[in-house]
Amino acid sequence: MVDSVKMVIAVRKDLDMGKGKIAAQAAHAAVSCALKSQNDHKKLFREWINQGQKKIVIRLDSLETLMRLKTMLDQMGIISCLITDAGFTQIMPGTVTCLGIGPVEESVIDPITGKYPLL
């Protein structure tokens, strides 16, 4: 059986972004992760597309939590993309807004991100 492959988009809750802003940042994360995996993890990318590009959106309470998660993913060799905002609206330029993760096998990522609440 083929393992399910998904993308996880982790959004900072502490920034109090509006829903349009969150949607744009999540979209940015998803495109960045998709293109990165298309180059560096072709098999995962193809499986993710073939399985309907499953994705979930979770929330993190702070920048510290996000950066800790990013460090762990880097150490494990899991694709991730840190998204910073250009800052034209709502928040300061250069603010880290979210972290795109994967596509990655659910059996690998669920033990790591499964504890965070859905947005």
Next chain:
Amino acid sequence: MVDSVKMVIAVRKDLDMGKGKIAAQAAHAAVSCALKSQNDHKKLFREWINQGQKKIVIRLDSLETLMRLKTMLDQMGIISCLITDAGFTQIMPGTVTCLGIGPVEESVIDPITGKYPLL
């Protein structure tokens, strides 16, 4: 001067989706449009990436408005991707949730989508 290129993500407001759901649907639209343009409109895709993958999220009041917009874009040869939800949560399977548009030159798309409010 190079024309600015952006992606527009048009989300149905009448479905009352939660912000996590909206973010996931917008991400789906963005990835689909990015990959489609990468194949079919390479120059726009490259410019969009080089300019920082600008995107805005607008809201539409109904499925009818969305489909009318989609028809107009098709007639004009502008890239768009209709997103339907798998329906595991919140809404019925197969529901059209949003429309990804572009990447496309702002001078082309603004006269068409500029009248819709930001989400």
